[in-house]
Amino acid sequence: MKKILLIILILFGAHLSFSQVKNQSSFPVAIKKAKSSKKIVCVYLGVPQKPNFKYKSAFYNKDVAKYYNKNFVNYYYAAGDTSALSFILKYKITNMPTCVFIDHTGELIFKGSVGNNTSDHYLDMAKQALRRKANGLTLAxxxxxxxxxxxxxxxxxxxxxxxxxxxxxxxxxxxxxxxxxxxxxxxxxxxxxxxxxxxxxxxxxxxxxxxxxxxxxxxxxxxxxxxxxxxxxxxxxxxxxxxxxxxxxxxxxxxxxxxxxxxxWGKNYEEGSKQSQLKILTYYKAVKDSANFYSLAPYLFDSYMRVSADSIKVPENIERSRIEKMLKDQATERIKEKKTTQKTSEGTTMIVSSIVTIGPSQYSSIPSLLNNAAWDYFTLGTRNKNHLSKAILWVKRAIDLKPMPQYYDTLAQIFYRMEFYDEALLNQKKAIEMAIQQNITDNELKSLKLTEQKIKDRTL
Structure with a gap:
């Protein structure tokens, strides 16, 4: 079983109706046109929209639109477009709204920043991109x-x-x-x-x-x-x-x-200690220092065994509410610029917003941590019954806290190594049943079924 990877979720809002800027119908079309015209591609990513908040970007002001239409091949990612996620990850986009300027090969020329919602800001970004291309100031x-x-x-x-x-x-x-x-x-x-x-x-x-x-x-x-x-x-x-x-x-x-x-972690000494131990365990595992890994791991992961299911679920709800509030606050927060700000007119509004990434929180990541610890015990190759028994306790607790097909897969393979073949097959079947219910990918399901067959054939 492969480790569970925490997936970054990018939250987008309702579809925006754009005008002025001539956007291409798709990203591949924009790339093709950039190649033929020898122009830079400008990809615009906007802020999430909320029913009670409609954000009008200066990117679509007439002077900006005219400049961008003349100098760039333009494209925007619509809200909910699944291909936007791969683009955001590839170019390490951390803030929105912004523009990303690339050539027809996908080479980054310039990545804009969040700034004043003014024509000047977007025109400055455009000019920087053009200067970089003209002067060869590209990473390649x-x-x-x-x-x-x-x-x-x-x-x-x-x-x-x-x-x-x-x-x-x-x-x-x-x-x-x-x-x-x-x-x-x-x-x-x-x-x-x-x-x-x-x-x-x-x-x-x-x-x-x-x-x-x-x-x-x-x-x-x-x-x-x-x-x-x-x-x-x-x-x-x-x-x-x-x-x-x-x-x-x-x-x-x-x-x-x-x-x-x-x-x-500053004054949060408990979490700082746990996270630092995770780092040294990562080192021990990578260099295959199993003696030190098996010695230290129980002290860390046993501390997570005391966490109750309620303490997992409640913080997850709190975290979800916090994320939703952050989206609203960051998308609507207007900061009136001080008079000392350069090149801005009185009353200029700056929108501060960012992509919300949902990563491992202190609570919701605990089942995954316990499962991964058990899987690490298994992959390091131990056949020590005490070590494997400890791993079983961890993954069972992960299942108690948050049942997942991958956790049952971990449990099945550890049972198999301990020569508890019936228990191994039973848990692998549970993994497959849950995977089908959760509509996981065909490749993941195929892998689970292959493991099941190996358990039956005693060839795992």
Missing amino acids: NYETKFNNEKHSEKLLKEYINLRIESGQFNNADLIDEYIDYKTIGDFKDPEEALFILKAAPYAFGKAYNLVYTYGIRVDSMFLQLPLSERITINNSIISNTLNEAIRTKNLNMAQNAMNYTRNT
Whole structure:
């Protein structure tokens, strides 16, 4: 059984009726037209609409529409269009409304930002995209330069910025190379310090330590960033550090990732401890250090066994209400700009909104955590009856909390390894029955049935 992946859900609202901008009938048509016309494709993604809130984007103002129709091949993703999800994931879209500018090959040229809902904002984005194309400021061009030209401070900074903009945050080695060009005094520049942090250096590594040793008010500057950006930076630092620790089998580096994870939870010491333990367990599993994995795992996952079904269901309802409220608030929040804001007229309205991603919450992820822990015990290859019995307890609790076909599949395969063949077959049948009820994909159902046949044939 493969691990359960938490699926990102993108919530869209009602269909918008657009005018002025000449949008193509489909994304493939837009790409084809861009190739023949040698123009950039502009993909517009708007905010979710609510019955009590209709948002009129300045993207469709006449001056903006005229400029975009002249210079770009335009396309928008309608609300509910399932293909929008793959586009959003590919180009790492985190905020809406915005424009994404790509060439006919799909290469990112420029990704716009959430900003003032004014013509100037959308015209500025368009001009930046055109300048980048004219000057060759694209990630593909810079990858060629990076691989073929002598490295310099300027090249590295521009390359890293383009990677960050495109959603590539594994830049720890690049930023370590970049700081070799810097002096101690450079780290006192707030913009320079933030750039280094945004590149997601290794936790407590060379670049990270230099910034925090010689930088000024680094923490206060970091806290001024939007929450979503801080989360992205922290997650990227943790991911880069842990991946490198696994690649080099460096336990000290893995412990750095563990400690950094704990620190990101601030005063929530309990959750910080749990999340940091998950990181070190990920390391032990990846490097196949089964002794340490089996030693530590019970302390963490047994702590989740005390969670009741009610404590899972109630927070899920609260979380759903919170997400719905966030959609409404973020789509309707208008912030009157201060007079100090540049290039805006009095009364200009700025819409602040973002895509809502529903990920693992502290509560709803517990069944998945327990199931995955049991599956990890199984895949690490243990035949120790005590270990397998512990895994059975975890997955049974996951089923109690939230029955899923994949959990029954995990239970069946563990029973099979323990040579409880009747129990294995019984639970695999339950997995298949539930999977059919839930209309899972044909490939997943085929995999469950194949496992069932192997259990019958004693060939699993």
